[in-house]
Amino acid sequence: MKGMLVISLALLATISNLSFAEQTSSSAHAEDLKTSTISGVVLDANNARIVGATIKIENAEFSRRVKSGDEGNFRVEIPAGLYQITAECQGFRRFELSPFRANASACELINIHMEVDVPKSTLKVH
Numbered sequence: 001m002k003g004m005l006v007i008s009l010a011l012l013a014t015i016s017n018l019s020f021a022e023q024t025s026s027s028a029h030a031e032d033l034k035t036s037t038i039s040g041v042v043l044d045a046n047n048a049r050i051v052g053a054t055i056k057i058e059n060a061e062f063s064r065r066v067k068s069g070d071e072g073n074f075r076v077e078i079p080a081g082l083y084q085i086t087a088e089c090q091g092f093r094r095f096e097l098s099p100f101r102a103n104a105s106a107c108e109l110i111n112i113h114m115e116v117d118v119p120k121s122t123l124k125v126h
Contacts, residue, residue, distance in 0.1 A: 034079060034080055034105075035078065035080065035104070035105070036077070036079070036103055036104060036105070036106050036107075037076070037106070037108065038057065038075070038076050038077075038078060038108045038110060039073070039075040039110075040110040040111045041072045041073050041074075041111050041112070042068040042073075042087060042089070042111075042112045042114060043112065043113050043114070044113075044116065045113070045114075049068075049071055049072025050072050050089055051068055051070060051071075052068060053067065053068040053072075053087050053092075054066075054067055054088050055067070055068065055074050055076075055085065055086070055087045056087075057078055057085050057100075058083060059081055059083045061081075062078060062079055062081070064076055068089075078102055080103060080104035080105075081101075081102055082099045082102075083098075083099070083100045083101075084096065084097070084098035084099065085097040085100050085110065085112075087112045092116060093114065093115045093116070093117045095113070097110070097112075
């Protein structure tokens, strides 16, 4: 009888652990459904990749900054919602995309095309 009680308690503990693991997995899956993955490449006018550009994705509740990598690429996970996306890099004009909708459980591809920033010069004639 004592042996059956030990086996019953061990079986009950195993079932409880399985149930907890299923709940944890379900809530983790629910969290995944609320996020969006945005990835892309930062390019110049000749489609050359721009390394080190700062990409900022923000709205009233959330802000994230990433830099384009060695291949000009970037990737970021954000909560689903409406955002403004900007990209900046020395020697280029600021890029802006607004509004941008990040859909839940979606992988969005954004290729950012930046234009060369031509410095303005002023000529004074006396």
